Amino acid sequence: MEARIHQFLLFLFICFWFSTAQNDDGTILRALKDSMDNTPPNWEDNPDPCSGWDGIRCRDSRVISITLASMGLTGTLSGDIGQLTELQILDLSYNQLTGSLTPRIGDLKKLTNLLLVDCDFTGPLPETLGNLENLVFMSLNLNRFSGSIPPSIGNISTLYWLDLADNQLTGSIPVSSGTTPGLDMLTNALHFHFGGNRISGAIPEQLFHSNMKLIHLLFENNQLTGTIPDTLGLVRTLEVVRLDRNALTGNVPSNINNLTGLFELFLSNNLLTGPVPDLTGLTSLNYLDLSNNTFDQSDVPSWFSTLQSLTTLNMNRTSLVGRLPRDLFRIPNLQNVDLSDNRLNGSLDLGSSQSNQLQQVNLQNNQIDVFQQSGQNSIVVILVGNPICMESGNTGAEFCSIPPNTDTPYSTQPNSCTPTSCRSGQISSPNCRCAYPYTGSLFFRAPSFSDLGNSAIYEALRSQLNDFYRSTQMPVDTVSLRDPSKTLDGYLRIIVQIFPFADNQRFNRTGLLDVGFSLSNQTFKPNNTFGTYFFQAANYDFTAGASGGNSSNTGVIIGSVVGGCVLVAILVLAGIYVLRKKDSAERTTHESSPFALWDENNGSGAVPQLKGTKAFSFEELSKYTNNFSEINNIGTGGYGMVYKGSLPNGQLVAIKRATRGSTQGGLEFKTEIELLSRVHHKNLVSLVGFCFDQGEQMLVYEFIVNGTVKDSLSGRSGFRLDWIRRLRIALGSAKGLQYLHDLADPPIIHRDVKTNNILLDERLVAKVADFGLSKSLGDANRTHVTTQVKGTMGYMDPEYYMTNQLTEKSDVYSFGVVLLELITARNPIEKGKYIVREVKEAMDRSKELYNLQDVLDPTIGLSTQLKGLERFVDIALRCVEETGDRRPTMSEVVKEIESIMEVAGLNPNAESASNSASYGYTNKGSEHPYTNDGLFAYSGDHFPAKLDPK
Ligand SMILES: *[C@@H]1O[C@H](CO)[C@@H](O)[C@H](O)[C@H]1NC(C)=O
Ligand SMILES: *[C@@H]1O[C@H](CO)[C@@H](O)[C@H](O)[C@H]1NC(C)=O
Ligand SMILES: *[C@@H]1O[C@H](CO)[C@@H](O)[C@H](O)[C@H]1NC(C)=O
Ligand SMILES: *[C@@H]1O[C@H](CO)[C@@H](O)[C@H](O)[C@H]1NC(C)=O
Numbered sequence: 036m037e038a039r040i041h042q043f044l045l046f047l048f049i050c051f052w053f054s055t056a057q058n059d060d061g062t063i064l065r066a067l068k069d070s071m072d073n074t075p076p077n078w079e080d081n082p083d084p085c086s087g088w089d090g091i092r093c094r095d096s097r098v099i100s101i102t103l104a105s106m107g108l109t110g111t112l113s114g115d116i117g118q119l120t121e122l123q124i125l126d127l128s129y130n131q132l133t134g135s136l137t138p139r140i141g142d143l144k145k146l147t148n149l150l151l152v153d154c155d156f157t158g159p160l161p162e163t164l165g166n167l168e169n170l171v172f173m174s175l176n177l178n179r180f181s182g183s184i185p186p187s188i189g190n191i192s193t194l195y196w197l198d199l200a201d202n203q204l205t206g207s208i209p210v211s212s213g214t215t216p217g218l219d220m221l222t223n224a225l226h227f228h229f230g231g232n233r234i235s236g237a238i239p240e241q242l243f244h245s246n247m248k249l250i251h252l253l254f255e256n257n258q259l260t261g262t263i264p265d266t267l268g269l270v271r272t273l274e275v276v277r278l279d280r281n282a283l284t285g286n287v288p289s290n291i292n293n294l295t296g297l298f299e300l301f302l303s304n305n306l307l308t309g310p311v312p313d314l315t316g317l318t319s320l321n322y323l324d325l326s327n328n329t330f331d332q333s334d335v336p337s338w339f340s341t342l343q344s345l346t347t348l349n350m351n352r353t354s355l356v357g358r359l360p361r362d363l364f365r366i367p368n369l370q371n372v373d374l375s376d377n378r379l380n381g382s383l384d385l386g387s388s389q390s391n392q393l394q395q396v397n398l399q400n401n402q403i404d405v406f407q408q409s410g411q412n413s414i415v416v417i418l419v420g421n422p423i424c425m426e427s428g429n430t431g432a433e434f435c436s437i438p439p440n441t442d443t444p445y446s447t448q449p450n451s452c453t454p455t456s457c458r459s460g461q462i463s464s465p466n467c468r469c470a471y472p473y474t475g476s477l478f479f480r481a482p483s484f485s486d487l488g489n490s491a492i493y494e495a496l497r498s499q500l501n502d503f504y505r506s507t508q509m510p511v512d513t514v515s516l517r518d519p520s521k522t523l524d525g526y527l528r529i530i531v532q533i534f535p536f537a538d539n540q541r542f543n544r545t546g547l548l549d550v551g552f553s554l555s556n557q558t559f560k561p562n563n564t565f566g567t568y569f570f571q572a573a574n575y576d577f578t579a580g581a582s583g584g585n586s587s588n589t590g591v592i593i594g595s596v597v598g599g600c601v602l603v604a605i606l607v608l609a610g611i612y613v614l615r616k617k618d619s620a621e622r623t624t625h626e627s628s629p630f631a632l633w634d635e636n637n638g639s640g641a642v643p644q645l646k647g648t649k650a651f652s653f654e655e656l657s658k659y660t661n662n663f664s665e666i667n668n669i670g671t672g673g674y675g676m677v678y679k680g681s682l683p684n685g686q687l688v689a690i691k692r693a694t695r696g697s698t699q700g701g702l703e704f705k706t707e708i709e710l711l712s713r714v715h716h717k718n719l720v721s722l723v724g725f726c727f728d729q730g731e732q733m734l735v736y737e738f739i740v741n742g743t744v745k746d747s748l749s750g751r752s753g754f755r756l757d758w759i760r761r762l763r764i765a766l767g768s769a770k771g772l773q774y775l776h777d778l779a780d781p782p783i784i785h786r787d788v789k790t791n792n793i794l795l796d797e798r799l800v801a802k803v804a805d806f807g808l809s810k811s812l813g814d815a816n817r818t819h820v821t822t823q824v825k826g827t828m829g830y831m832d833p834e835y836y837m838t839n840q841l842t843e844k845s846d847v848y849s850f851g852v853v854l855l856e857l858i859t860a861r862n863p864i865e866k867g868k869y870i871v872r873e874v875k876e877a878m879d880r881s882k883e884l885y886n887l888q889d890v891l892d893p894t895i896g897l898s899t900q901l902k903g904l905e906r907f908v909d910i911a912l913r914c915v916e917e918t919g920d921r922r923p924t925m926s927e928v929v930k931e932i933e934s935i936m937e938v939a940g941l942n943p944n945a946e947s948a949s950n951s952a953s954y955g956y957t958n959k960g961s962e963h964p965y966t967n968d969g970l971f972a973y974s975g976d977h978f979p980a981k982l983d984p985k
């Protein structure tokens with residue numbers, strides 16, 4: 036008992052020590068944990084993930100690796116993961132995580148291994164994957180990802196392993212063009228595993244070139260069409276090519292012969308035509324499958340007897356004619372020959388010195404009329420469907436029937452010991468010890484052999500596995516293998532049981548996730564006989580057998596005592612923590628930490644999950660704004676004041692301070708800052724921090740120097756917006772909105788898009804501000820939310836106004852109004868006239884500039900050419916269509932504006948206006964952009980105005 040007290044005190048000390056060290060990654064991991072179930076139980080013990088949470092590794096108290104293979108995780112992977120910016124390894128393989136892969140994954144700039152094998156992820160692969168500039172392994176196989184392969188993956192120049200197999204991917208294989216990246220840029224990749232999807236289109240010629248280092252090209256079982264590009268012959272490093280089970284057409288290119296290192300070639304089940312290809316040069320070839328193509332009728336090729344490494348020759352249904360050369364059967368390692376459904380004729384002579392590995396020669400449905408039996412009798416020859424089997428004397432012959440498969444499937448035998456009978460759930464290991472093994476299947480995508488009955492091969496694999504686990508000091512006692520079989524995809528499947536060390540009846544979590552990682556990360560590498568593999572795990576029960584027998588009661592008692600202590604400790608610590616926080620606050624005030632004082636009972640929910648967003652005390656912000664002085668006040672709105680401030684690091688900020696009485700509920704405020712702190716894009720104003728202290732609610736934003744677009748259009752900002760700048764502003768703000776709709780997780784509808792809410796920075800880059808009224812769509816399957824109508828008159832989507840159903844298309848409508856405002860510089864509603872109707876009435880599509888000269892803003896520069904203005908008007912009017920379904924999406928709008936700019940000879944990717952230097956900025960700074968919008972309540976120009984607290 037005394038020892039336990041000591042432990043308890045030690046534990047207290049450790050907890051205390053960690054809880055006082057600020058650890059942002061801890062907050063983030065706790066947020067991640069909230070979106071998942073079945074996280075390891077020891078994640079509950081201690082608030083600091085770097086203090087031994089299973090599956091978490093840290094350096095300098097930042098998380099660098101998360102490996103949680105086979106933990107039985109369910110739930111989703113939240114966008115919070117993007118905040119773990121030091122993360123290098125993420126392995127969530129063999130779990131049941133659902134939902135889509137968050138685009139914020141692209142924020143993990145240090146990530147080297149992204150392993151999400153065999154989960155249940157759905158939805159598209161985010162384009163942001165291309166931002167993972169240090170990624171080496173990307174294994175996303177065995178999920179239900181859909182959509183096309185993001186071209187941006189081509190930007191990951193470090194990528195070595197790209198496995199997208201066994202998903203539901205569609206579209207074609209992306210290659211680079213002048214402006215977009217593509218997979219042809221992956222010159223360090225050795226593995227392209229794309230099998231088992233629905234990828235379509237032709238294999239682009241450009242995908243292959245002599246700088247590629249690919250060794251495995253696995254495109255099997257897709258919907259690829261077109262011809263095999265002859266550039267394939269340029270990738271001299273290739274060892275395995277699988278293009279089988281597609282709809283490829285045309286001739287096999289002759290320079291495939293240049294691939295002298297090729298071990299395996301699968302072109303079966305396509306629509307290939309022309310002569311049977313000449314493969315004389317493929318001297319390393321082990322496995323060849325050309326079955327079921329529509330080749331021209333061809334003589335038995337000469338290379339049949341020259342490819343001395345062949346183990347397997349599958350060419351059924353390939354229109355071969357003629358007599359089989361006897362030399363074929365002398366190839367030393369030949370195991371299986373399948374040439375059924377051809378027109379081979381004459382006599383079959385296996386010769387007298389065949390390969391001693393030869394198992395089977397299948398020549399069903401040919402024209403063979405003589406069989407000269409000699410040599411080994413153990414070889415199975417099948418001649419069913421040949422003239423020889425129609426002869427009366429042969430009908431009973433062995434070779435005229437299909438032999439039943441009598442092989443006993445391989446299964447690892449006990450290691451010279453007698454298996455014990457184990458209690459239920461446990462299995463007797465090859466070392467005859469009862470234990471709970473980690474069970475799964477190894478799938479080999481291109482084994483070099485076809486003789487599945489050769490147990491020596493499996494024994495070799497087993498000893499490779501055992502050696503591997505011994506050398507890596509993982510807690511594995513031994514491995515057993517059984518039931519090898521071929522799957523429909525032609526993969527070799529072997530069931531594996533991995534047994535824990537003898538004195539552990541089962542794996543603990545650390546042990547198991549190491550073993551899982553060794554297979555998801557391909558750290559275990561079998562030799563070339565087996566080639567590349569993937570592993571699929573069965574769920575592991577960490578508690579199996581734990582509550583049986585006498586010891587269980589004691590266990591439960593000890594467990595609850597310890598648990599109780601932990602609970603007490605946590606409560607005590609929480610108290611100390613809060614007290615400390617209070618102590619460290621300034622003497623005059625008793626509440627400076629919004630964390631310590633976050634009022635959970637006052638309807639505001641748990642402490643907000645803040646990442647990268649700072650909690651400021653009232654004193655701090657007071658200091659940064661000269662006590663909220665008059666000089667620092669840059670605006671007033673219905674909800675309160677906006678102050679300009681300067682942080683100690685020199686950063687300028689705009690602080691929105693709600694007046695007492697117009698503060699919102701704590702919960703609303705919390706939701707708001709949690710949402711805002713997650714949004715990061717160069718065309719969106721970012722939240723720097725907040726203050727929820729001493730009854731104050733303040734939001735701290737980055738300060739944007741050049742004010743609102745509205746101010747610039749009205750001439751108040753002191754610089755002129757020419758046509759080019761307006762195009763750039765349109766594009767920038769469209770991209771900001773596109774990000775909110777398509778990339779934010781959960782998606783965000785702005786709800787108040789207007790020129791007052793688009794700010795311009797020092798380089799006139801547009802930044803969308805104030806998603807204060809934004810609505811998150813939450814569940815990805817929902818396409819709209821029903822809400823009380825909010826927004827600003829003149830910009831408001833009529834459909835939303837009528838139905839209260841808010842969709843992204845409501846923002847598109849408002850953005851259309853913004854586009855019209857950009858060219859006319861008129862308020863949406865001015866003197867009772869509505870800008871949309873004005874433009875429509877004035878325009879005449881048959882005339883130059885659609886006859887809009889009189890409506891256009893004169894300062895746009897009518898003298899200069901307004902290239903693309905007509906298309907600009909067209910897209911604006913499409914945005915303001917009556918019904919949402921006729922409006923484009925924001926990403927369509929972005930594409931269209933980009934295209935308008937390209938046609939006008941502008942680079943849509945350039946950051947700022949090309950000729951910005953020729954204009955002096957004389958920002959008066961009198962009115963600040965943050966002035967007009969109610970973040971905490973709704974100012975006069977909002978609808979409905981009755982919410983105005985004044
Ligand atoms: C590759 O194959 C083509 C066609 O068979 C041949 O003309 C060419 O010389 C070969 N290239 C190399 C580098 O061997
Ligand atoms: C032959 O290949 C075609 C095209 O892939 C496929 O549709 C057909 O089912 C295959 N036939 C056999 C017998 O496998
Ligand atoms: C012929 O080829 C197909 C496709 O590779 C294969 O599935 C089949 O087992 C082969 N043999 C026979 C006798 O059809
Ligand atoms: C888990 O198992 C490993 C290896 O058997 C052992 O070293 C470690 O102490 C175990 N961890 C716990 C928490 O029991």
Ligand SMILES: *[C@@H]1O[C@H](CO)[C@@H](O)[C@H](O)[C@H]1NC(C)=O
Nearest residue numbers: 124148172556557558559560
């Ligand atoms: C992952 O596997 C690769 C080889 O496949 C190996 O080089 C690397 O060290 C492994 N990563 C870890 C963390 O073990």
